[in-house]
Amino acid sequence: MRMNRRSFLQLATLAGGGMALRLYHLPTLDAQEKLPELTPQAFVHIAPDGITTIMARASESGQGMRNMLPMLIAEELDVDWKNVRVQQADLDESRYGRQFSGGSMNTPLGWDPMRRVGAAARQLLVATAAEQWNLPVSACTTAHGHVLHKATGRSASYGELASSAASRKAPPLDNVTLKDPSEYRIIGHSTQGVDIPAITTGKPLFGIDVELPGMLYASIQKAPVFAGKVKNANLDEIRKMPGIRHVFVIEGTIRPAAFTPWEPGIEPGIAIVADTWWQAQTARTQLKVDWDLGPAASQSSEGFRQRAKELLAEPPGNTVRTYGNVESSLHTAAKVVQATYEYPFIAHMTMEAQGATAHWKNGRMEMWSTSTQPENGRELVAQTLGIDKSAITTHMIRSGGSFGRRLQNDYLVEAAWIAKRVDAPVKLLWSREDDISHDGLRPGGTMGLMGGLDARGRLTHWRQHFITFGENHHLASGGGIGSDSYPAGFVPAYALYTSAQPLMLRTGALRAPGDNAYCWVAQSFLDEMAFAAGRDPLEFQLELLSNQRVPWTVGQPDAVGDHEPTGPSVLVPERFKGVLQLVAEKSGWATRKKQPGRGMGIAAWFCHLGYFAEVADVSVDKDNNVTVHNVWAAGDIGSQIINPRAAENMVQGGIMDGMSALGQEITLANGRIEQSNFHNHPILRMRQTPKIEVFWNRTHYPPTGLGEPSLPPVLPAVTNAIFAATGRRIRTLPLQRSGFNWA
Amino acid sequence: MLFKLKINQRIETVDVSPDTPLLWVLRDVLHLVGTKYGCGMGVCGACTVHLGDQAIRSCSIPVSALGDQPITTIEGLAEAERHPVQLAWESLDVPQCGYCQAGQIMSATALLHHTPHPTVEDIDAAMSGNLCRCGTYTRIREAIQHAASLGHTAAAHKTAHGE
Numbered sequence: 011m012r013m014n015r016r017s018f019l020q021l022a023t024l025a026g027g028g029m030a031l032r033l034y035h036l037p038t039l040d041a042q043e044k045l046p047e048l049t050p051q052a053f054v055h056i057a058p059d060g061i062t063t064i065m066a067r068a069s070e071s072g073q074g075m076r077n078m079l080p081m082l083i084a085e086e087l088d089v090d091w092k093n094v095r096v097q098q099a100d101l102d103e104s105r106y107g108r109q110f111s112g113g114s115m116n117t118p119l120g121w122d123p124m125r126r127v128g129a130a131a132r133q134l135l136v137a138t139a140a141e142q143w144n145l146p147v148s149a150c151t152t153a154h155g156h157v158l159h160k161a162t163g164r165s166a167s168y169g170e171l172a173s174s175a176a177s178r179k180a181p182p183l184d185n186v187t188l189k190d191p192s193e194y195r196i197i198g199h200s201t202q203g204v205d206i207p208a209i210t211t212g213k214p215l216f217g218i219d220v221e222l223p224g225m226l227y228a229s230i231q232k233a234p235v236f237a238g239k240v241k242n243a244n245l246d247e248i249r250k251m252p253g254i255r256h257v258f259v260i261e262g263t264i265r266p267a268a269f270t271p272w273e274p275g276i277e278p279g280i281a282i283v284a285d286t287w288w289q290a291q292t293a294r295t296q297l298k299v300d301w302d303l304g305p306a307a308s309q310s311s312e313g314f315r316q317r318a319k320e321l322l323a324e325p326p327g328n329t330v331r332t333y334g335n336v337e338s339s340l341h342t343a344a345k346v347v348q349a350t351y352e353y354p355f356i357a358h359m360t361m362e363a364q365g366a367t368a369h370w371k372n373g374r375m376e377m378w379s380t381s382t383q384p385e386n387g388r389e390l391v392a393q394t395l396g397i398d399k400s401a402i403t404t405h406m407i408r409s410g411g412s413f414g415r416r417l418q419n420d421y422l423v424e425a426a427w428i429a430k431r432v433d434a435p436v437k438l439l440w441s442r443e444d445d446i447s448h449d450g451l452r453p454g455g456t457m458g459l460m461g462g463l464d465a466r467g468r469l470t471h472w473r474q475h476f477i478t479f480g481e482n483h484h485l486a487s488g489g490g491i492g493s494d495s496y497p498a499g500f501v502p503a504y505a506l507y508t509s510a511q512p513l514m515l516r517t518g519a520l521r522a523p524g525d526n527a528y529c530w531v532a533q534s535f536l537d538e539m540a541f542a543a544g545r546d547p548l549e550f551q552l553e554l555l556s557n558q559r560v561p562w563t564v565g566q567p568d569a570v571g572d573h574e575p576t577g578p579s580v581l582v583p584e585r586f587k588g589v590l591q592l593v594a595e596k597s598g599w600a601t602r603k604k605q606p607g608r609g610m611g612i613a614a615w616f617c618h619l620g621y622f623a624e625v626a627d628v629s630v631d632k633d634n635n636v637t638v639h640n641v642w643a644a645g646d647i648g649s650q651i652i653n654p655r656a657a658e659n660m661v662q663g664g665i666m667d668g669m670s671a672l673g674q675e676i677t678l679a680n681g682r683i684e685q686s687n688f689h690n691h692p693i694l695r696m697r698q699t700p701k702i703e704v705f706w707n708r709t710h711y712p713p714t715g716l717g718e719p720s721l722p723p724v725l726p727a728v729t730n731a732i733f734a735a736t737g738r739r740i741r742t743l744p745l746q747r748s749g750f751n752w753a
Numbered sequence: 754m755l756f757k758l759k760i761n762q763r764i765e766t767v768d769v770s771p772d773t774p775l776l777w778v779l780r781d782v783l784h785l786v787g788t789k790y791g792c793g794m795g796v797c798g799a800c801t802v803h804l805g806d807q808a809i810r811s812c813s814i815p816v817s818a819l820g821d822q823p824i825t826t827i828e829g830l831a832e833a834e835r836h837p838v839q840l841a842w843e844s845l846d847v848p849q850c851g852y853c854q855a856g857q858i859m860s861a862t863a864l865l866h867h868t869p870h871p872t873v874e875d876i877d878a879a880m881s882g883n884l885c886r887c888g889t890y891t892r893i894r895e896a897i898q899h900a901a902s903l904g905h906t907a908a909a910h911k912t913a914h915g916e
Contacts, residue, residue: 072850072887202846209851210839212787212827216852219786227781252770288777292770361791361799361852361886410789410852411886442792655846659892663849666888688796688884697877699890 048123049180050131052105053083056172060155062089065099066204067106068116069382071360071412073717074656075111076204079120081652085196086128086189088152089168096204101384101404109406111382112417112519113574114618114715117652121713129186134175139166142174191650200655205408217380217407220367222435226255228428229290229439232279232448235303235681236515237264239278242300248282251296253289256432257282260424263394266306268512269484275390275420277448281428287439306514307681314678315352317511318456318477322350326475326507328483330567331493333560334503336473343462343470347542351531353743354675355454357446357691358520362410364421365439368429375402375429379422380409387419391426413667414488414519418450446691447683450518451676453479453489457531462503467543469536469554472501476570479513486513488523490573494562495528496581496616497536500554508570514681521667522718524573525617529722530729530743533613537730538739547730548594548612555583555590574618581616585646588707589623590614593644596705597625607631609734613726620719621646621707624665626700628731635753636745638700638728641665643720648713651706657716662702664720670694672725673752675744698752756816760785761829771817776800778816779826787827787855791884798883801856802826808863810882827855830862838862841900849887857883861897870901 055063064080080096099106108119132152139157140147143164151158155168168175191197208215233239245257262278264270280297284290321327340346367378375397381387384404392399409416425438440448455478462471479486491506498504520526540550562568593612594600602610607630614623627640643661651657670693677684685691729740732750740748758765760783767782774793779785779802788811791799795813802811803825830836835843838861848854857880864871864879871879876897885893 072848074849200846202843203848203851205851206843206846206848209848209854210827210835210842210858211830212785212855214786216789218790221784221786286769286773286777286781288769288773288781292772359886361789361797361850361884363790409850411850413886439790442794659846659849659889662891663888666890667886670888687794688792689794693884693886694888695881695884696890696893697881699888699894702891 046104046107048107048127048183050127050134051176051180053127054087054131056168058169058172060093060167060169061095062087062093062155062168063095063097065106066096067099067109069109069111069380069384069406069409070098070205071111071380071382071409071416073111073660074203074653075116077201077656078652079116079124081196081201082120082124083128083131085194086125087132089155091196091201093155098406101388101406103385109384111412112414114620114717114719117713117715118619123183125188126183126186129188130180130183133181133186134178135168135171137178138171138175142166197652198650198654201653203656215408216362216410217365217367217378218362218410218439220378220407220437222367222369225367225435225437226283226285226432227287227290227439228281228283228425228436229287229294229441230260230279230281230424230444231294231297231299232277232444233301233303234447236306237262237266237277238301238303238306240280240299241302243280244298245280248293248297251289251293253285254293255283255285258431260427266304266514268481268514270514270516272418272420272450272516272518273390275418275423276394276427277420283428283432283436291441303681309514309681310679311677314454314511321477321509321511322456322458322475324509327509328507330506330508330570331498331562332505336471336503336505339503340460340462340471340473344465345463345542347461347538349459349535349538349741351457351459351534351741353454353527353530354677355451356520356671356674357449357451357676357685358413358415359446359688359691359693360409360411360413360415363440363442363445364415365437366422366425367435367437368425369435370430373401375426376405377402377422377426378405378407380407380416381419381422382412382416383419387422390419390423394423395426395430413521414523415450418518442688443686446685446687450488450516452520452523452526453486453513453517455489455527459531459535461535461539463539463543467545469497469501469539469550471503472497473505475507475509478508478510478571479517480510480571481512485510485571486517487572488517488519489527490524490569490571491528492524492569492573493567494581495532496586497532497554499559499562500557502557502560504560506570521664522617522721524571525615525718525722526668526671526725529613529615529617530725533615533723533726534729534739534741537611537726537733548590548599551590551614552587555587585621585709585711586614586616588709589621589644589646592705592707593623593625593642596644596703597627597642599625604734607735609731611727611730611732611734613723613730615719615722617722618718619714620716622720622723624723624727626724626727626731628728628735630732630735630750631753634750636732636750637753638669638698641700641702641724641727642705643702644705644707645720646707646709647716647719648709648711650713652713658704660716661704661720664718665702665724666694666699668721668724669728672728673744673746675747694752758816758819759821759823761826761832762823767816769816772815775802775811775814775816775819775824779811785826785828789852789855791853797853798860799853799856801859801883803859803863806863806866808860827859830858836862837900837903838865838897841896841903845892845896845899847889847892847896849889853883853885857885857893861893861900864897865901871897
C-alpha cells in the first residue's frame with residue numbers, strides 16, 4: 011500500500027482539516043512518526059547585551075527561509091528585528107523538527123510551531139522577571155526585548171533575564187498564548203535578507219565556497235548515457251597529469267529500468283581528485299574511456315514521441331478518476347473539441363551547479379551540504395557507504411538555487427563516496443555540462459483532451475488521456491497530476507486516464523512539480539473551450555467555479571505519480587475566483603484592446619496551497635517573435651504576507667522562471683542529452699523581462715508558501731495571449747516547436 | 754608557470770598552467786570565492802570581474818592572456834566603504850539565491866562607470882549578459898537606477914580601482 015512507501019504530513023490546521031499532503035518521496039518520514047517536542051532553548055539564545063540569536067532550521071536556496079522562519083519566532087518573542095542575528099542550524103531533526111524545504115511547505119509547516127517557540131521563549135522570560143519581582147506573571151508585559159511591569163515602572167531587559175530563563179522548563183507549545191495579528195511588528199513588515207551584505211561583498215557563503223585546510227577538488231566523468239558503466243579507461247595516464255592525486259572508478263549502484271528510482275543514488279563514473287578543480291577538469295579532457303552504455307543508449311526523443319502517439323491511439327492503460335459517464339454521454343454534447351498537448355523534458359539549471367564537500371576522518375563523515383532534504387541525504391550516505399547514520403555530521407550551506415533539484419542527494423552521496431576513499435577533505439563540483447546531462451529532469455508528457463459544451467456554451471465534459479513515463483503505477487517523479495486538480499470536480503463529467511512508456515532516466519520535482527506542466531495544459535484547453543463557446547475566458551471560468559462540486563472521495567486514487575494529492579476538495583472556489591477577479595481588475599481585462607499582433611491572456615491555478623491568477627500582455631511580430639510587455643499577478647496565500655518585499659521578489663521570479671520554461675527543451679538522441687549549457691537551454695535575460703505587478707488578495711486562511719504557486723499560471727497566460735494576438739493556438743512546447751521565438 | 758597579477762590593488766604571484774582561466778585562479782588559488790562559476794563559456798555572467806575598467810567573463814580568459822591590467826573582483830570593489838551599487842542592492846533587497854549577484858554587481862558598476870545615468874535601454878543592453886535563474890531582473894533594474902541616482906557613483910568607482 012502506498013502509505014508505507016510514501017510519506018505524509020498531517021496538516022490539521024489547514025482548511026479541509028485532516029488532509030494529507032505528500033511531499034514527493036520522503037523516505038525518512040512515515041505517517042506514524044512522532045515529531046520531536048520543540049523547545050525555545052533550541053532556537054533562541056539571548057546574550058547579556060540583548061542580541062538575540064535565532065536558529066534558522068530550514069535550508070536556504072533563495073526563498074528567504076533564513077528570514078521567514080526566524081521572523082515568526084522573533085515576532086512572538088517580542089524583540090526588535092535589528093537585535094536579531096540569524097544562524098543556520100546544522101542538521102539535527104531531533105532538536106529542530108523537520109529541516110526540509112520543498113513543496114512551498116516551510117510557511118504552512120512553520121507558521122504555527124515557530125510562533126509558538128517564540129511565545130514559549132517569551133513566557134520563560136516573563137516568568138523569570140515575575141519571580142524576581144515577586145509579582146504575578148499576569149501583571150507583566152513585554153515590549154522591544156524587555157519585560158515590563160507598568161504599574162511600578164519596572165523593566166528588565168531580556169539580556170538580564172536570559173540565563174535564568176534558559177534554565178526553566180519550557181511550557182508545552184500548545185499551551186502558549188499567541189499575539190493578536192493586529193499587534194504584529196515583524197510579521198508583515200519587510201526585512202532585508204540576512205545574507206545580503208555577504209552576497210553583495212562576495213563573502214564565502216555558498217556550497218561551492220566551502221574551503222577546508224588541505225582540501226582537494228573532485229570532478230566525475232560519467233557516461234554520456236544515463237548509468238553507463240566503465241569498461242576500460244586510461245587511468246594510469248591521467249594519474250601522471252599535473253596536480254592529480256587520485257583517479258578511480260565508481261562502480262555505481264544504479265540499474266536503468268523502465269522506472270528508475272533515486273535510491274540508492276550513485277551513478278557509475280570516474281572520479282578525478284586534484285589540487286585544484288581546473289586540474290581535475292583538464293585531466294578529464296584527456297580521459298579515454300570504453301563505456302558499456304547499457305540499455306539507455308536506445309532512447310530518443312523521437313522514439314518517445316512516436317510511442318506517445320501510439321499510446322494515445324490505444325485504450326488507456328489505467329483509469330485514475332472518472333465520474334459523470336464521460337464515455338457514454340460525450341456524444342450528447344452540443345459541441346466537442348479535441349486537442350493534443352505536448353510538453354518537453356526540461357532541466358533545473360540552478361546557477362550553482364551541483365556539488366558538495368565531505369571529509370572522512372577517524373570513522374566519521376562530516377558533510378557540507380546544500381540539500382533541501384538533508385536528513386534524506388544523511389540516510390542515503392549512510393546506506394550507500396555502509397556507515398552508521400550517527401557517524402555523520404551535516405552542515406547546511408546556502409545554495410545557489412534549488413528549484414527542486416536539491417531535493418535529490420546524488421551529488422552529496424558522490425562527494426561522501428569520494429571522501430571516504432581519500433585521506434583529505436574533498437569538494438566535488440559538477441561542471442555545467444555535468445549538471446544538465448545528469449539532472450533529474452522535469453518529465454515531458456502528452457495529453458489527449460476532449461471537451462464538451464452544452465447548447466448554452468457551458469463546459470460539460472472533460473476527458474483526458476495522459477501519456478507519461480514509467481511502468482504500471484510507478485510513474486515518472488515530478489510529472490503527475492492530482493486527481494482533484496482543477497477543473498476536476500467542477501466539470502459535470504470528467505475522466506483522467508494514463509498510459510506510460512519506459513524511461514531509463516531519473517526525473518524529479520521541478521518548481522511546482524506536475525503543476526508546471528498540467529496548469530499549462532488545463533488552462534490552455536479551458537481557453538480553447540471558452541473560445542469554442544464564444545465566451546470570455548474569465549467569465550467562462552468564473553461560471554465553472556460556481557458549479558456544484560463532484561467531490562473526490564476517499565478510496566479513489568488521489569494522484570498520478572508522486573503529485574501531491576489535491577483532494578479531498580481542498581481547493582476553495584471563492585479563493586480561486588478571488589484572484590481571477592482581482593487580476594482582471596488590475597489588468598483592465600474587461601476593457602482590453604483587441605488588435606492584430608497584440609493580445610492579453612488570462613490563467614489561474616491552485617497548487618501548494620496557494621492561488622494565483624495572472625494576465626500577460628504580449629505582442630507577436632511578423633516573424634513570430636514574442637515579446638511579453640506586462641504581467642499582472644494576483645495571489646492569495648492567506649492572511650499574512652510575512653515578508654512583503656521578499657514575497658514580491660519571489661512572485662516576480664516565479665513568473666520569469668515560468669516564462670523561461672516556455673522556451674526550454676531537453677532532447678535525447680542515442681540516449682544522450684543533446685543540450686549542454688545555457689546557450690541551448692536558455693533562461694530569459696533582462697531585456698526580455700516584462701513589467702510585472704504583484705497584488706495580494708488577503709483572506710482569513712492561515713499563511714501558506716510562495717516558492718511555487720506563482721509559476722504555473724504564467725505559461726498559459728502567455729500562450730493564451732499569443733492566441734489572442736495571432737489566432738494561433740500553442741499546443742506544443744517549447745514555443746519554437748509551435749513556430750514562435752522569444753524576441 | 755609563474756604569473757604576476759594585480760588583483761584588488763595587490764600584487765599576487767601564482768604558479769598555474771597558462772591555460773588556467775582567471776576564474777579558477779581567483780577561486781582555487783587565491784581563495785577569492787566571491788566570483789562564481791556558472792557556465793564556463795562566458796554565457797551567464799556569474800564570473801564577471803573588471804579588467805581595467807571593463808567587465809569581463811573570468812571563466813573564459815586564461816591567466817596568460819591578462820597582461821598587466823589591474824583586476825577588480827567583488828571582494829575588491831569597495832574595501833573601505835560600500836560601492837553605491839552594493840548599497841542599492843542591499844536597500845532594494847535584490848538577491849534571491851544570490852549566486853549570480855556578484856557578477857550582476859560587477860556588470861552594473863562597469864556600466865555606471867562608463868554611463869553614470871543610464872536609460873532603461875542602456876541597463877538592459879549592459880546587463881543582458883548576466884543571467885539570474887531566480888529572475889530578479891526587475892529588482893536589478895531598479896537597483897541600478899537607484900545607484901545612479903545616488904550621484905557619486907563615478908567617484909566611488911574610481912576609488913575602487915585606485916585610480
